[in-house]
Amino acid sequence: MTLFSIARKNIKGNFQNYVIYFLSMLLSVVIYFTFVSLQYSKEIQRSIELSKSMQTTFMVASVVLILFVAVFILYSNSFFMKRRKKEIGLYSLLGVRKKKIGQMLFYENLIMGAVVLITGIFLGTLLSKLFSMMLIKLLGSEVEVDFTISLEAIINTSIVFAILILFTSIQGYRLIYRFQLIELFRAEKEGEEAPKASIITAGLAIVFLAISYWLALKPFPAELTNQYFFTLLSSILVGIVIGTYLLFRSVTVFMLKMAQKNKTRYYRGMNLIGTSHLMYRIKGNARTFSIIALLSAITLSAISIIFSQYYSNSIHANQATPFSYTHLSTGKAIDEKVESIITADKEHPVITQMSIPVIKVGLDSSDTTVPNYLAHITKEFANEKPVKLVSESTYNKVVKELERDETVQLSRKEAAVIQPLYTDETFSDYKGYSISIKLPKDTRKLEFVEMLDDRIMSWSYPDVYVVVSDSMYTDIENQLTPIIFKAYDVADQKDTKETSGKLNKLATEENQLSTFYTGYKEGLEGTGLFLFTFGFLGLVFLAATGSMIYFKQLTEANSDKGRYEILRKIGVSKKEIRSSIVKQLFFVFALPLAVGIMHCIVIIEICTNLLSNLIGVNITLPILISMSAYIIIYLIYYMFAVNSYNKIVNR
Amino acid sequence: MKTVVEAKRIKKVYGAKGNMFTALDEIDLTIVEGEFVGIMGPSGAGKSTLLNVLATIDQPTSGDIVIDGISILNMNEERLSRFRRDNLGFLFQDYNLLDTLTVKENIILPLALAKVNIKELEQRVNEIADTFGIRPILEKYPYQISGGQKQRTAASRAIISNPSLLLADEPTGALDSKSATDLLESLKGLNEQRKATVLMVTHDAFAASYCKRVLFIKDGKIFTELVKGNVSRKEFFNKVLDVLAVLGGGTNDVI
Known part of the structure; x- marks a missing residue:
């Protein structure tokens, strides 16, 4: 039996463990590939009148995407390795040489990476057609997208992920050298002490958040200098980040302590189990919670704002140009010429x-x-x-x-x-x-x-x-x-491309000729493109935050297995355990989301005062739509987590 | 005298066709209220299987079990859980305490689950803590106390809801001899003063000598039975050792 075949068998045998890791990697590849193939698509470039700005938008977005995918893959890799420390320790205990174990982990990751890459590119090719159609629809163009395979995109994706996979493989190889054998066995047994709730940190958390919210919500001074603006934004950002972390460190502990103080409620049914469990985990969760709250806040506010801009584009174009065509009368000749062009367009009477x-x-x-x-x-x-x-x-x-x-x-x-x-x-x-x-x-x-x-x-x-x-x-x-x-x-002023084009040639400083279509289309392309890229990034962020909580819960479920077994033995029914899990996970999922939404509302408030094309536009509806979409997807993650958690502890 | 456990022809077969292993072979068992019954036997004799079946954690392949007048077979999962909570108490070798809860919270868990009101709950916990001498450690967490204290906590939890049957699976297995004796004395006290019915599986002849009756199991069948009667604990201990010597296999565990 060669080492290579052991590695292959490992993947087969440990499939359960691998599935989550595999899927999160796959998701990264699919998303990245789809994005890159849009970037290289000739049809899309042709259909967009502002393709220069598209190039830059896409470029920036793909850099963000690479960074993000890298962090995400490293996170899931470390999660995955943590779960396997014991297995690796066992190999070592059985006398397999460290070098061999290292090589095995290396190959394993490499095989999986290769499979993920190939599958991901295949799925991405299918998806990119769908996404191209979506993008073109958003931009209001009418171009037929053929089914093409972009070679550049394949090369680009392969290079990026080959580097990432190689890096994680090397990490795997080094794992056995980094730890003592005993540490590998103890990996899952980290005793967590019940945290102490400090009034000082709780107070600080509230002070930090209150100050940054106050800074964000107070009206801007009449003269807005760049420096003032920069200081303001960075202090808000720092305040929110620190405040959020302290909030999860302390205020949540306080909340749970309070729940424990109310003995009549606490000593009733599964409340005792649920609350003490959350308390036990809160220390390790504070960081994850903060990251998730902040990521949610960023994603939600970006999507809401951009969707609002896209949504309000036609309102906006109607405000800026109430008529389809307007010009200042500067002489009979030109007036007649304009009129003849407009009346010649029979499609738009x-x-x-x-x-x-x-x-x-x-x-x-x-x-x-x-x-x-x-x-x-x-x-x-x-x-x-x-x-x-x-x-x-x-x-x-x-x-x-x-x-x-x-x-x-x-x-x-x-x-x-x-x-x-x-x-x-x-x-x-x-x-x-x-x-x-x-x-x-x-x-x-x-x-x-x-x-x-x-x-x-x-x-x-x-x-x-x-x-x-x-x-x-x-x-x-x-x-x-x-x-x-x-x-x-x-009539149908939204597609008066030709006539508007002809008229725009006549436009001068003097006659102030303006057409509805030009403003409308420019706005649509700009905001549509942003909507698409940010929607895309938002989806990635959301997938990542969801997966992070999901992973975390699965790890906890595995180490909590024994506890639930005890409960089953002393007479807690499966149904009671399930309902306790539903409540516990609700707390875990809802808390960061609630804080994220709170931050998001404040960020939106700043942005609507800042972005000229959102001033005075009612954007409640688009914001509600984006938030509901986000919450629905988040909810799906929650339900998945409840199900998997339940499956693990409640067999 | 009321019958607590009435088991008839319990059979438990593991494995599938061609590779079958009979863990329990038509065992009959009757326990009446106030008894303190020990089950002994060599490894693999079926002791734990019997306990698990009686504990409703495992289902027998065939046979009939009535505990407290209720047939526990053919009950659905939810009713079984309720039954365990209301009628049975458990004591395990590895304590099975929840490390997320304090000693007090661990003890009151069965009452909390049964939604007993808080006043009664506090009263009961103090009463039991006094019986087992763990009052001073009520607010500690399991990782802060010794093995003996853990087992006494577990025992407190097992009997706080006044179960009709207390099932103990090698309760002294992980304890030093001093703690083991303390625990056995407490169980004996419970049995004699509160008329608690106890069924204890053990390897240890010393532990078994605290019982009023000891059943010996071998290869899934009841091999013999010893009743203490009026002899002293010391004499009963020697009798148990004698049976074990005949039984074989188990002797290694004694010496």
């Missing part, structure tokens, strides 16, 4: 065609009742007329044509401001304020009575539109000539 008169005016900067934002704009554009006036009836007409519901009624001295896009201005910033409009002959004072959310014009900075009463508008029109915007709304 014109629903509405409008001329929108707008008067540009300046403000009297000596007026102290001007709202802050307008004062700021006036100062910045001192030589121009940054404020645009629209008449009440024009606004109402446009709103009606765009099938929105908000109309406005104003008396002579009243004005309504349209919410400036990408700012977080609210009506409270305008209430009680007024403006004095500078006209050639005199000034007109107007008082703000309302803020309108429905936009009527394409965004261009400065984005200040003020609606005034019709009579006031006529007065001002007598002194200043309005400029005319031509606006068209067409």
Whole structure:
């Protein structure tokens, strides 16, 4: 019998043990391979108009992925080896030479690695087609994806994993040299003392978390410098990490101690077993819990934010460009040319065609009742007329044509401001304020009575539109000539690629031509790509966190086997044991998730204040969707863990 | 006198066709309330199998067992567990204490599982701790106490719910002679003062000499039976040794 065949038999015989390790490695290979083959896919590159930025996004993501896969494989390898220490000790005890054992472990890992790699690439090839279709769907393109095998991806994956597998194999080889025989036998018998709950650490945990939450939630100062921002973010991060660890070290112990103090509950049925078990394990679990809570927080918030951006893209495009096509009238010739291009597109018939008169005016900067934002704009554009006036009836007409519901009624001295896009201005910033409009002959004072959310014009900075009463508008029109915007709304504006392309060639600084499609598509590609890559990474993180708890629970189940056997003997039924396991594992799974979600909410809060395209958008729904998806997958892990745990201790 | 255990023609066969091993061969056994019965025999005679079958941990291949008036065969898993909890107490060679629980928590475990109210529970635990002299170590964990203390803790746990039958599997096997004597004296006390019914499997003639009746098993069958009657423990001990000498195999364990 050669060493090679012993190694092969080991894998066969120990299959139970190997399955988990095998599956986690397989998952890593499949995910990595799928990702890399997308990166190399010609079809996808062709279909994406921003393929330059795609390349970088994918590059960064694959680096993150490699790091992560490496850590994950090393973790599962060390878990796996821990479970086999006794077996290895036994070989040594039976007189197999250390060198032989080392070689055996080396070969074993190598064989398994090779099998994993081949299977993984095969499965990955099947999956990459599915994922390509998903990506293309997310990006809103229409390209047929053929079934192709990417040679570059195979080479790339093989190299990365060959290195990882070789490394873990060498680790296996060295295992026998690193430990004394007695240590190998004692591996599973580490006595854990009941931890002492220190009030100081518990207090510190709460202080750290409270401070970082407070830092995160307090409003930013008006002038946001890079340095301030960097210090803020890093202190929040450090605070949360330390706080989380201390929290799991101490506060959980306190909670369990409290549960033990309540004797009537504690001394009742399986509560005694469940609580004391958790207590016994808490010390070793603190680190795993913290890692899982933090990973969940990162994954959840990244996915939520990006999904929100993707989700709000069309809302966003509609806000930035309410009409399909808009341009400033700069002469009959060009107006007609634009119109002929638009009407020539028979697939997208014109629903509405409008001329929108707008008067540009300046403000009297000596007026102290001007709202802050307008004062700021006036100062910045001192030589121009940054404020645009629209008449009440024009606004109402446009709103009606765009099938929105908000109309406005104003008396002579009243004005309504349209919410400036990408700012977080609210009506409270305008209430009680007024403006004095500078006209050639005199000034007109107007008082703000309302803020309108429905936009009527394409965004261009400065984005200040003020609606005034019709009579006031006529007065001002007598002194200043309005400029005319031509606006068209067409059917199915989301796929007006060709017409938009033709029109974009006519766009100049002067005519401010803008199309809905361009903004929409750019947003879709950018956010869709992010959504895909982060969704992908999120999936990996989730799989990893789930597997980590799962592994941990299986190890515990194996060392708890004896305890449950005792319980069975003194008359605890299988059902009672199962229900105790369900409760215990619920605590173990739910606690880090709850802390993760708490962190996540705070992180989302910072990000929505930071990212201009999320300001003022209602993202409750996308956040809820991402969280539920995450929780559902997490729940599946929980159920798997309960089942396996139960199977181990409750045969 | 009430009958606690009534076992008829218990048979236990291991293995499949062609390679069968009969561990128990039609054993009949009756134990009445207040008895202290010992089971002895050489290794592989079927002592532990008999105990496990009576303990409802293992099922006999055929036969009938009635404990406390209830037939324990054909019960489902859940009812069996309840039965064990309510009617039986266990004492094992390796104590089988839970190292995650304190001594006190280990002792009250059966009561907690039966959801006895807290007042009664506290009272019972103090009472029993006094009987076994482990009051001072109630708040300690199993890894902090000696083997003898562990076995006394296990004994306390076994009898706290006043089981109708206490099953002991080599309870002195891992104890030094002083601790073993202490434990046996406690069991004897329980038997005499509280009228606890005890069934003890042992290798050790000294331990067996504390019983009122000793059954000897060989090759799955009852070989003979000794009743102590009115003789002294010392004399009974010699009688046990005599039987063991005839029985063979077991003698190695005595000397």
